Amino acid sequence: MERPSYGRSGWLGQFEARVGETGILLLFLVPSLVVVGFAQLYPLASSAYISFFDWTLSRSPVIGPFVGGANYARTFSDPVFAGSLLYTIAFALISTALQLVFGLAIALLTLGERLTLRLTRTLIMLPMVIAPVAVGTIWRMILSGRVGPLNRALAAIGIDGPDWLGNPNWARISLILIDAWEWTPFAVIILTAALTSLPSDVLRAASVDGAGRWKTLRYIVLPMILPVIMLVAMFRLIDGLLTLDIVFTTTAGGPGYATHTLSFWIYQQGLRYFNMSYAAAASWVLLLACVVVAAVFLVWRRRIMAWQVATRS
Amino acid sequence: MEQRPTLSAIAEKLARGLAVALALFVALAPFVILFLNSLRPSDEFLSDSAGLVPSHLTFEHYAEIFDPSGDTLRYVINSLIITSASTVLAVVFGALAAYALARLKLPFKLSMIIGVLFLVIRFYPKITVALPYFLLMRQFHLLDTHLAVIIAHVSLTVPFVVWLLLAFFEDFPRELEQSAMLDGCGPLRRFVLIVLPLTTPALAAAAVLTAFLSWNEFLMASSVAPNVATTLPVRISGFITDKGIEWGSMSAMSSVVVVPVALFALFTQRYLARGLTVGAVKG
Numbered sequence: 001m002e003r004p005s006y007g008r009s010g011w012l013g014q015f016e017a018r019v020g021e022t023g024i025l026l027l028f029l030v031p032s033l034v035v036v037g038f039a040q041l042y043p044l045a046s047s048a049y050i051s052f053f054d055w056t057l058s059r060s061p062v063i064g065p066f067v068g069g070a071n072y073a074r075t076f077s078d079p080v081f082a083g084s085l086l087y088t089i090a091f092a093l094i095s096t097a098l099q100l101v102f103g104l105a106i107a108l109l110t111l112g113e114r115l116t117l118r119l120t121r122t123l124i125m126l127p128m129v130i131a132p133v134a135v136g137t138i139w140r141m142i143l144s145g146r147v148g149p150l151n152r153a154l155a156a157i158g159i160d161g162p163d164w165l166g167n168p169n170w171a172r173i174s175l176i177l178i179d180a181w182e183w184t185p186f187a188v189i190i191l192t193a194a195l196t197s198l199p200s201d202v203l204r205a206a207s208v209d210g211a212g213r214w215k216t217l218r219y220i221v222l223p224m225i226l227p228v229i230m231l232v233a234m235f236r237l238i239d240g241l242l243t244l245d246i247v248f249t250t251t252a253g254g255p256g257y258a259t260h261t262l263s264f265w266i267y268q269q270g271l272r273y274f275n276m277s278y279a280a281a282a283s284w285v286l287l288l289a290c291v292v293v294a295a296v297f298l299v300w301r302r303r304i305m306a307w308q309v310a311t312r313s
Numbered sequence: 314m315e316q317r318p319t320l321s322a323i324a325e326k327l328a329r330g331l332a333v334a335l336a337l338f339v340a341l342a343p344f345v346i347l348f349l350n351s352l353r354p355s356d357e358f359l360s361d362s363a364g365l366v367p368s369h370l371t372f373e374h375y376a377e378i379f380d381p382s383g384d385t386l387r388y389v390i391n392s393l394i395i396t397s398a399s400t401v402l403a404v405v406f407g408a409l410a411a412y413a414l415a416r417l418k419l420p421f422k423l424s425m426i427i428g429v430l431f432l433v434i435r436f437y438p439k440i441t442v443a444l445p446y447f448l449l450m451r452q453f454h455l456l457d458t459h460l461a462v463i464i465a466h467v468s469l470t471v472p473f474v475v476w477l478l479l480a481f482f483e484d485f486p487r488e489l490e491q492s493a494m495l496d497g498c499g500p501l502r503r504f505v506l507i508v509l510p511l512t513t514p515a516l517a518a519a520a521v522l523t524a525f526l527s528w529n530e531f532l533m534a535s536s537v538a539p540n541v542a543t544t545l546p547v548r549i550s551g552f553i554t555d556k557g558i559e560w561g562s563m564s565a566m567s568s569v570v571v572v573p574v575a576l577f578a579l580f581t582q583r584y585l586a587r588g589l590t591v592g593a594v595k596g
Contacts, residue, residue, distance in 0.1 A: 016499025024500045028413035029427070031406040032471050039468035040434055043445035050445065057448075106336050109329060120333055122582045124340045129578040129585070130571045131529035131546045137567045138347045141560065149346055149365055181339070186589065193590040242438045245531045248550045263440045270444040271536050283441035294436055 051281040057274035064277075071281035081282060084260040091176050091261060092240030098180035099236055100229060103187020108217075110188075111195055111203070121192060128185040136249025139178045140165065143250075168258035171251050175259050178246055183239070187232050194228035195221070227305050234297035238290050262286050347571065351375070351564035358560040374565035385548075389569065392528060392544045394459050399466035399527040404520050406467065407474025412504050414475065415482035428479060431472035439469070443536045450537045457541040465533035470523040477522070477591055481515040482508065518588035521581045528574060545570045 016024060051071055054064040075081045106124060110117045127135065142150050143164035151161035162170045195203070202220055222229075244263035251259040253268070260268075266286065270279030346365075350358075351374055353367035378385045414424045446465060447456075455461040489511070490503045498506075509516070528545075535547045549570060552563040578585060 012502060013497065013499070016501055017497070019499075021500055022417065025413040025417045028409040028500075028504075029417075032410035032431075032475060033427075035402075035406060035464060035468045035471060036431070036434065039446060039449075039464050040442055043442040043449060044437070046445040046448070047441050102336075105332075109333050109336070120337060122579060123337060125582065125585070126344065126575050126578060127340055129525055129529075130574055131531065131549070133529075133531050133546045133549045134567045134571050137549055137552065137563055138343045138571075140558075141350060141564065142343060142346055152365075181343075185340070189586050189589050193586070238436055242440070244440065245546075245550075248531070249552075263438060266438075266440045267443075267532070270440070271447065276444060276448070279444055280441070283438055283444070286438045287441050290436055290438060 047280040048284060050277050051284055053277050055277040057276050067277075071277050072285065074278060075282045075285055080257050080260065080265065081262075083257055084262045084265040087172060087258075087260065088241055088243070088262040091172075091179070091243060092237050095176045095179040095183070095240050096233055096236040098176070099184045099187045100233060102180070102184045103232070104191055104229070106184070106188045107191040107195055111192065121188065124188060125185045127182045132182065132245035133249045135178060135182050136246040139174070139181075139246075140250050143174055165251050166255060168255050171255060171259050175243075175246065175250060178250065179240065179243060182246070183236055186236065190228060190232050191225065194225040198224060223308070227301050227308070230297060230301050230304070234294060234301075237293055237297075241286065241290055241293070344571070344575065347564055348568055350560060351568040353561065353564075355561050374561040378562050378565050378569070384543075385566065385569070388543055388545050388548045391459065391538075391542055392546075395462050395466065395534070395542075395544060396524055396527040398459070398463045399470065400520050400524045402463070402467045403470040403474050403523045403527075404516060407471045407519065408478055408509070408516060409504075410471070411475045411478035412482050412500075412508065414479055415485070416500065428475070431475045434469075434472040435476075439532050443532055446533065447536045455537075457538050459538075459542050461537040462534050462542055462544065465537065466527040466530060469530070469533065470526050473526075474519045474523060477519050477588055478512070478515055480591055481512050485512065514584070514587070515591075517581075518584040518591070521584045522588040525574065525578070525585070528570075 019027070050063065052066060052068060054067045054070070056064075110120050110124070142148055145151065145163045145166055148164070150164070154161040164174045165171050198221065202216070202224070242263050243261045244267060247253055247259060247261055247264040253260040253264050257265075262282070263286070266279050266282050269275045269282065349365070349367060352370040352372065354369065354371050354373070357367060377383075414428055417424055450456050450461045485508055490507055493503055493507060530544075531546045531550065534544045535550065538544065539547065545566070549563070549566055552558060552566070
């Protein structure tokens with residue numbers, strides 16, 4: 001077999017020699033930066049721009065007059081916006097909390113290299129790999145009022161199940177539970193990795209029978225994996241604030257506006273009613289909320305890691 | 314005194330097993346229900362007497378959605394084209410950029426700034442981008458084309474690929490590249506001939522994650538390709554607004570989206586877990 005040439009000969013070698021080391025590496029960056037700039041950064045900037053103008057696409061194909069912060073002011077006096085904001089925050093917080101609790105429990109229960117445990121971890125991952133819109137249709141089926149399998153199972157043990165997706169409050173709760181079902185596997189995967197990387201004597205102490213175990217877990221294991229727990233919390237909190245897909249296929253925002261998440265509401269404003277400027281302003285409010293969440297978490301995490309380093313030595 | 318610990322140990326083992334079994338049941342039962350419903354005769358969906366398992370299995374819903382006069386096959390092909398093109402492009406672009414960031418010595422910490430920029434893209438609401446991106450595609454007359462969705466998906470996944478591979482390329486032993494460098498081997502050939510062959514597991518992890526993301530993505534696909542270049546997830550969302558819900562065909566269509574991905578996940582589980590872990594924990 002001919003060994004690939006590493007020398008300066010050949011057209012490739014000459015090309016590399018002419019453009020130079022740094023030049024080629026800079027060229028390597030170009031495709032990614034072009035795509036990201038074109039399809040992410042430019043639209044992002046353009047949405048910030050649009051948010052200060054008045055523009056309804058269905059009425060006019062070109063952007064309207066400059067209105068300053070009027071679109072932003074409008075979002076805060078819009079009761080539907082306020083309602084969706086509140087629901088979205090509750091949704092993200094409760095769902096993330098559930099994911100962390102169940103994720104940690106499952107990670108601890110399935111820790112180990114036995115085949116059955118590994119297989120369990122693999123199977124438990126499935127809810128998060130399927131399309132969120134499909135998650136929605138599956139649960140819509142399971143939760144459907146009278147004939148859904150869940151209410152039938154409840155009826156079999158004598159409980160008259162609620163109209164999960166038809167009653168506003170139950171619909172709000174159902175969506176949160178569906179999201180937690182879908183994303184708990186993420187917490188399991190990450191926390192399993194964090195637990196596995198702990199020193200083995202810590203893990204052994206934590207698996208010893210008796211009263212010492214909870215203490216080990218509470219005072220040694222949890223503090224050690226706290227930075228990872230917070231990272232999972234940050235990812236899931238932000239993704240929770242952006243929840244959109246499952247709303248489409250479960251409740252479509254209803255009944256009424258009960259399950260409008262902020263992203264869903266913005267989607268309706270922008271891509272259904274074509275209130276481009278209003279939707280853009282609302283989406284920037286959401287974006288700034290995400291920035292705040294991320295910043296708080298990263299600063300907090302850095303403090304905790306510094307504290308860990310300080311106490312370990 | 315001897316009996317007690319063993320008894321509690323047995324009780325604990327049992328409780329543990331039950332808890333794991335329950336978790337597995339909650340995670341997997343919905344998949345079983347979906348699949349069974351896709352094989353259930355239509356008239357059973359609204360009847361009170363129907364059990365959990367259909368009285369007899371039928372493929373009528375699959376036959377219906379794959380009817381030659383229908384469009385399902387086109388949606389499947391759309392999804393396949395978009396997912397494979399997005400995956401290849403995102404991994405190629407992302408690997409090149411990650412290698413450059415790992416090797417370049419740019420002034421003003423520019424490498425870090427670009428790296429963080431890629432991370433930030435993971436965190437802002439995609440709905441902010443979806444509206445102007447829709448306008449952009451309208452302007453370029455690319456609405457309802459595969460290309461519009463592919464560009465969107467590459468732009469969403471490239472940052473993730475860069476972030477994931479950066480760690481691997483930074484840890485890549487430079488001695489392996491050094492001797493080739495002395496021969497006059499430039500970065501392009503070093504990257505392709507030396508670095509890539511030794512980082513295939515990381516590339517596989519990046520590819521697997523990208524493929525999942527693209528196959529499942531809904532927001533961008535639904536905003537720029539609502540009618541012609543429609544992907545499967547977008548089609549599924551249509552079942553809700555249609556007059557009345559056709560449970561059978563909805564289940565069949567959902568199974569078409571879910572089952573291949575679930576099987577694929579079982580086989581690529583190692584890469585998937587590694588990709589998610591590195592991507593999340595490294596930050």
